[in-house]
Amino acid sequence: MRVLIAEDEEDLVEILSEGLRREGMAVDVALDGAAALELLAINAYKVLILDRYLPLVHGDDICRDLVAAGSQTRILMLTASGSTHDRVSGLTLGADDYLTKPFAFAELVARIRALARRAQPPIPPLLTHADLTLDPARRIVERAGQRVFLTPKEFAILETLLSARGAVVSNGDLLEQAWDAHADPFTNTVRVTMVRLRRKLGSPQLIETVTGAGYRMAEVI
Amino acid sequence: MRVLIAEDEEDLVEILSEGLRREGMAVDVALDGAAALELLAINAYKVLILDRYLPLVHGDDICRDLVAAGSQTRILMLTASGSTHDRVSGLTLGADDYLTKPFAFAELVARIRALARRAQPPIPPLLTHADLTLDPARRIVERAGQRVFLTPKEFAILETLLSARGAVVSNGDLLEQAWDAHADPFTNTVRVTMVRLRRKLGSPQLIETVTGAGYRMAEVI
DNA sequence: CCTCGGCGATCAGGACCCGCATAGTCCGTC
DNA sequence: GACGGACTATGCGGGTCCTGATCGCCGAGG
Numbered sequence: 001m002r003v004l005i006a007e008d009e010e011d012l013v014e015i016l017s018e019g020l021r022r023e024g025m026a027v028d029v030a031l032d033g034a035a036a037l038e039l040l041a042i043n044a045y046k047v048l049i050l051d052r053y054l055p056l057v058h059g060d061d062i063c064r065d066l067v068a069a070g071s072q073t074r075i076l077m078l079t080a081s082g083s084t085h086d087r088v089s090g091l092t093l094g095a096d097d098y099l100t101k102p103f104a105f106a107e108l109v110a111r112i113r114a115l116a117r118r119a120q121p122p123i124p125p126l127l128t129h130a131d132l133t134l135d136p137a138r139r140i141v142e143r144a145g146q147r148v149f150l151t152p153k154e155f156a157i158l159e160t161l162l163s164a165r166g167a168v169v170s171n172g173d174l175l176e177q178a179w180d181a182h183a184d185p186f187t188n189t190v191r192v193t194m195v196r197l198r199r200k201l202g203s204p205q206l207i208e209t210v211t212g213a214g215y216r217m218a219e220v221i
Numbered sequence: 222m223r224v225l226i227a228e229d230e231e232d233l234v235e236i237l238s239e240g241l242r243r244e245g246m247a248v249d250v251a252l253d254g255a256a257a258l259e260l261l262a263i264n265a266y267k268v269l270i271l272d273r274y275l276p277l278v279h280g281d282d283i284c285r286d287l288v289a290a291g292s293q294t295r296i297l298m299l300t301a302s303g304s305t306h307d308r309v310s311g312l313t314l315g316a317d318d319y320l321t322k323p324f325a326f327a328e329l330v331a332r333i334r335a336l337a338r339r340a341q342p343p344i345p346p347l348l349t350h351a352d353l354t355l356d357p358a359r360r361i362v363e364r365a366g367q368r369v370f371l372t373p374k375e376f377a378i379l380e381t382l383l384s385a386r387g388a389v390v391s392n393g394d395l396l397e398q399a400w401d402a403h404a405d406p407f408t409n410t411v412r413v414t415m416v417r418l419r420r421k422l423g424s425p426q427l428i429e430t431v432t433g434a435g436y437r438m439a440e441v442i
Numbered sequence: 443c444c445t446c447g448g449c450g451a452t453c454a455g456g457a458c459c460c461g462c463a464t465a466g467t468c469c470g471t472c
Numbered sequence: 473g474a475c476g477g478a479c480t481a482t483g484c485g486g487g488t489c490c491t492g493a494t495c496g497c498c499g500a501g502g
Binding site: 409412413415416419425430432433 | 458
Binding site: 001002023024026027028039043044046104105106107109110113116117120124137138139151152 | 316317318346357358360373376377380381384386387388389394397398399400401402431432433434437
């Protein structure tokens with residue numbers, strides 16, 4: 001579990017990072033608000049342990065930014081004062097939990113774990129079409145309840161077609177979605193992959209060719 | 222409220238036990254580490270007042286044992302020195318609070334009360350998958366009731382995979398969650414760790430490889 | 443009938459991915 | 473300072489997957 005400690009008291013940082021590492025967590029440290037924002041932009045942390053009074057960028061602002069950006073990172077706010085006012089404003093800014101200094105280390109660990117538990121990703125929607133189902137998160141494709149094993153490119157193409165919900169997707173669009181922007185536009189790799197995909201899916205007419213335009217999932221027959 | 226004092230300075234023991242009894246607590250006394258362990262095994266104490274430097278069995282070891290056993294007893298560690306190093310190791314061993322001698326008796330009472338009042342931690346949420354269980358708080362993994370001993374990295378990888386609940390986790394995500402900012406993004410250490418993890422878990426197919434995408438916990442076998 | 447563009451299909455080479463063994467480094471312990 | 477455990481770098485072998493080249497089919501248009 002990856003956590004970020006944003007705190008400017010170096011002694012405390014030392015204690016916390018050392019202790020949390022011993023608890024098996026991957027710990028990064030930011031000694032001021034700007035560094036914290038930078039790290040948060042790069043890495044996906046499960047939990048942010050955030051001192052409220054940070055140099056350069058105030059903890060409240062970091063909190064607000066994260067919430068506004070729809071981050072998955074849970075926020076555990078630390079503060080020196082335990083006044084009701086502080087507690088209220090901290091939580092309304094979007095912090096998920098709150099701890100006043102001084103605190104017992106075991107308590108901190110327990111709360112981090114509790115937050116991490118809450119950070120479950122939302123249930124991934126299944127893409128379906130007729131008797132075909134595709135689970136983007138698990139990367140599983142089934143046809144009529146039967147598992148179909150696809151390679152990464154085959155999977156990517158099918159996923160793109162399914163999320164177009166029957167609309168025509170051009171050769172170029174497929175290249176862009178399943179490959180990347182720098183893909184050679186004159187390659188025939190889409191065609192080749194399409195052959196194998198159709199073969200694995202059983203019925204070739206499940207993916208319809210629209211001459212001159214592209215491909216789409218066929219109407220239910 | 223039942224408390225145990227584990228302390229070898231008899232004068233101090235006398236003062237404390239007398240005082241705490243007057244506060245309405247049920248006080249037991251152990252003058253060395255071995256006696257403390259014995260009493261802890263027999264009785265369910267709310268709070269243990271634990272001198273760090275005890276004869277026969279060191280306070281640290283008692284602390285570790287209690288935490289490892291998942292005891293409900295809260296630990297209040299006493300020590301003569303207040304150095305940062307002491308503080309760190311004490312807390313990381315699982316002590317819930319910390320008091321350096323000399324201290325005011327009123328302070329001790331307040332802290333004991335605070336520890337007792339603190340809500341019992343919720344039953345630790347187990348991550349499970351088929352016959353595999355992982356306890357994040359106690360860092361214990363079992364396969365079919367059989368204990369499996371994992372290194373920190375192995376544990377972190379398994380924890381990440383289990384909390385993804387069957388979703389595919391990429392090599393990069395694993396690196397991000399189980400390692401910290403110093404991790405070389407081109408390392409193959411995840412792969413190597415995966416080998417050892419699979420070996421320790423017994424059946425290699427329990428963690429499925431999704432070529433080109435990552436790893437995931439296999440469907441129920 | 444011929445041509446041509448678009449597409450299906452096949453194949454082989456090579457790139458890439460992954461499992462695994464080995465050896466080295468680092469660090470805490472005795 | 474020796475030792476052992478944990479982590480990491482390197483390298484190899486085997487397998488899978490991608491992709492460019494190529495050919496053939498088909499329908500449209502002249």
